[in-house]
Amino acid sequence: MGQTMVQKILARGAGKKSVEPGEIVNTKIDLCLGNDITAPVAISEFNRMGAETVFNTSRVALVPDHFTPNKDINTAKQVQIMREFAEKHRIKYYYEIGKMGVEHALLPEEGLALPGEIIIGADSHTCTYGALGAFATGVGSTDLAAAMALGEAWFKVPPAIKFEYNGKLPQWVGGKDLILYTIGEIGVDGALYRAMEFSGPAMEEMSLEGRLSMSNMAIEAGAKCGYMEPDGKVLEYAASRAAREYEPVYGDRDAEYENTFRFEVSNLEPQVAFPHKPSNVKPVSKAQEVHIHQSVIGSCTNGRIEDLRQAAGVLRGNKVPPSLRLIVIPATQEVYSQALKEGLLEIFMEAGAAVSTPTCGPCLGGHMGILAPGEKAVATTNRNFVGRMGDPQSEVYLSSPAVAAASAVAGYIIHPGEVAK
Amino acid sequence: MILEGKAWIFGDDIDTDAIIPARYLNTHDPEELARHCMEDADPEFASKVSRGDFIVAGKNFGCGSSREHAPISIKAAGVGGIIAVSFARIFFRNAMNIGLPIWECPEAVQAIQKGDSIKVDVEKGAIELPQKGYTFQATPLPEFIQQLIVNGGLVNYVRLKLGKEAL
Numbered sequence A: 001m002g003q004t005m006v007q008k009i010l011a012r013g014a015g016k017k018s019v020e021p022g023e024i025v026n027t028k029i030d031l032c033l034g035n036d037i038t039a040p041v042a043i044s045e046f047n048r049m050g051a052e053t054v055f056n057t058s059r060v061a062l063v064p065d066h067f068t069p070n071k072d073i074n075t076a077k078q079v080q081i082m083r084e085f086a087e088k089h090r091i092k093y094y095y096e097i098g099k100m101g102v103e104h105a106l107l108p109e110e111g112l113a114l115p116g117e118i119i120i121g122a123d124s125h126t127c128t129y130g131a132l133g134a135f136a137t138g139v140g141s142t143d144l145a146a147a148m149a150l151g152e153a154w155f156k157v158p159p160a161i162k163f164e165y166n167g168k169l170p171q172w173v174g175g176k177d178l179i180l181y182t183i184g185e186i187g188v189d190g191a192l193y194r195a196m197e198f199s200g201p202a203m204e205e206m207s208l209e210g211r212l213s214m215s216n217m218a219i220e221a222g223a224k225c226g227y228m229e230p231d232g233k234v235l236e237y238a239a240s241r242a243a244r245e246y247e248p249v250y251g252d253r254d255a256e257y258e259n260t261f262r263f264e265v266s267n268l269e270p271q272v273a274f275p276h277k278p279s280n281v282k283p284v285s286k287a288q289e290v291h292i293h294q295s296v297i298g299s300c301t302n303g304r305i306e307d308l309r310q311a312a313g314v315l316r317g318n319k320v321p322p323s324l325r326l327i328v329i330p331a332t333q334e335v336y337s338q339a340l341k342e343g344l345l346e347i348f349m350e351a352g353a354a355v356s357t358p359t360c361g362p363c364l365g366g367h368m369g370i371l372a373p374g375e376k377a378v379a380t381t382n383r384n385f386v387g388r389m390g391d392p393q394s395e396v397y398l399s400s401p402a403v404a405a406a407s408a409v410a411g412y413i414i415h416p417g418e419v420a421k
Numbered sequence B: 001m002i003l004e005g006k007a008w009i010f011g012d013d014i015d016t017d018a019i020i021p022a023r024y025l026n027t028h029d030p031e032e033l034a035r036h037c038m039e040d041a042d043p044e045f046a047s048k049v050s051r052g053d054f055i056v057a058g059k060n061f062g063c064g065s066s067r068e069h070a071p072i073s074i075k076a077a078g079v080g081g082i083i084a085v086s087f088a089r090i091f092f093r094n095a096m097n098i099g100l101p102i103w104e105c106p107e108a109v110q111a112i113q114k115g116d117s118i119k120v121d122v123e124k125g126a127i128e129l130p131q132k133g134y135t136f137q138a139t140p141l142p143e144f145i146q147q148l149i150v151n152g153g154l155v156n157y158v159r160l161k162l163g164k165e166a167l
């Protein structure tokens, strides 16, 4: 029986010929990752394990991104633990503010997430790198500690579900809309433990940024990973940035899938996930009269350069009403600087937006735009659970950057085509 | 290894906030966490559970955040293992990593009632209800996971691999 890309990557990592869904394997890992919430816990476990050194100083990435630049003394202490650990163990990939970005936007840029690799991160959105043909998944802090010590991790080999997107995506509809639509169809546990494989003509046409947004939200359907087999676009990107050698892996033609979903996307509208579940999805035309107080454009889902271009395309020549807050957060320093060169930041500021240095910030209700009771926000982030962006009485609506920008201008959720000049 | 205890029944989608509410996350101390185990799902659980008892639950047990405090509080409360229809993915990992045995077995979940005695043969994955005369076969835990459980979790597993004594 044929194997999926994920099976083949795990088999290679375990030094086996093939692996079966449900089987538990111990594999070597190519990279492990922690952030300012999870790494401090992992560091204390690492010490409890009695480990003296990390297995490889250039296979560990530490990214303080959630509460940075540090918002208070406690979060500053957490980053201090990371910084001291990174210095002591000579960790090559520790990213201080001014050089950093939101982890899942940063690592692909740095050439640290590559086709065919096995990557674990103590952060649930580690699944983002599936878009680059890697097997990447979120784990707990103890897993990260063990990985830092031994360079290995254990996995239960996931069965796969195939998603085939046929047709051509209309204007204003992209990766974020496709993944929201998909989660709306299958539910928040629709792909529990499974690998989601994205394929079909609409995926092949899609930019890398759009694909990264899709893989990013695989966890919102309960999936272990969400991936696309590496094509020309991925290989070109990886070749131009790779920080190390890598070897892409492809699934067999007769690979086995537990299920296949086929979606025709040519008439798809931009999608919006209503509170309080990422699966509570409606087309934007059904979302009118949702008046908002804040719009957030950023995060590991949609803070990349294409996202900012899309938002700027809608905001150019428009103004945000005085009573509404628009917050734009480029996901990395590189995106920030590119947006500056292209004049996008100026467009945002002229429209009346606050533009921030890279950080997770409001995405997890950390800082830089917390909601008060009763407030509503549209955001390009990935979770809209109760209290995710602030008070438990506030609400978050998830959308693409174009919809978030258009809604910031209109004051209520609206199709970008009605606002763009 | 044979585990024996009584059943405590819970429903579907028990999330990590119900297992250990965020208001208690200012500590890592297992005993303190154990005092609040399952508090928002059954306030009496922590004070009444006996060493070795089983949690029996519906689908998607442990969904929500990746906090390891959740399985830690359950283990420290004395629970011998969890039998559920299914587990959320990161909870499954975290439970294994701290040496808390868990099994997915919908048939057993359906048959078990509050207070039933349960006997589990860890090597075979056999779940027995001696009073009712039923035995259910869950997929046995893979050998590697059994080793984790016997050693008391991933921290000790790594210690042994690094040539140190178990904690």
Ligand code: SF4
Pocket (backbone or CB within 6 Å): A066, A102, A103, A104, A123, A125, A299, A300, A301, A359, A360, A363, A364, A381, A382
């Ligand atoms: S941007 Fe949001 S979802 Fe992404 S890593 Fe940061 S907090 Fe998590």
